[in-house]
Amino acid sequence: MRQPELRPLAQPELPQPGILGRALGALFFVVALGISGFGLYNAAHAAGVAGTHGTLAxxxxWVKHGSHGSRGTKVCGGTFRSDDGKTVDDEASVRSEVKPGSRVSVQRAGDGYVRVGFGETARWVALFFLGWLVVAFGMSFAATGMFPRSGMQVALITRAVSGTRVGTVRKWIVRGGLAGAGVCLLLTLLAWLLS
Incomplete structure (x- = not known):
């Protein structure tokens, strides 16, 4: 019996470098700055370094619903009193699941409130490290200028920088981001289990 002739599968081609690829890389950088900045901002408040400390009675x-299809976020509200007694807010709320009637240590952060504690701080620092992963993902597009049109092209562009200096830096950013987020989430879990 004669075997059919095998032909190699068509290999997807790398896209041409251009401004769109660099813009995509820059977009990932801006998003990463936003994520990391938001994480550090809330971590500073959860650690008590910034903001006004007090207690939320x-x-x-209630459950605050977001966009369609989302589960919603548990929000608890009541009266905030600062430790120095200068600030009282009868409409304070914090995203957290606590029992009505309890008192929660919080830090005022702008218009909102953040729970204070080691576990909360570690959770927000984990978000900071998530920003590192977003930067690492966009580095390949910024360095090559290639704009992917498919998932396969994303993999090819990432592979194209793997042996370069950008690839080495990217690898260390990914390792640092994963290690940092992993340690922070582990500390968050330990704090939750010990509380």
């Missing part, structure tokens, strides 16, 4: 809890 929880009166009621």
């Amino acid at each position: 929880v009166e009621q809890c």
Whole structure:
């Protein structure tokens, strides 16, 4: 019996470098700055380094629904009193699941409130490290200028920088981001288990 002739599969081609690829890389950088900045901002408040410290006397809890299809976020509200007694907010709320009638240590962060504690701080620092992973993902596009049109092209562009200086830096950013986020999430879990 004669075997059919095998032909190699068509290999997807790398896209041509251009401004769109660099813009995509820059977009990932801006998003990463936003994620990391938001994480550090809230981590500073959760650690008590920034903001006004006080206690939130929880009166009621509810579920705040976001966009369609989202589960919603548990929010508890009540009266905030700063430690120095200068600030009282009867409409304070914090994204957290606590029992009505309890008192929660919080830090005022702009218009909102953040729970204070080691576990909360570690959780927000994990978000900072997530920003590192976003930067690492966009580095290949910024360095090559290639704009991917498919998932296969994303993999090819990433492979194209793997042996270069950009690839080495990218690898260390990914390792640092994964290690940092992993340690922070582990510390968050330990703090939750010990509380």
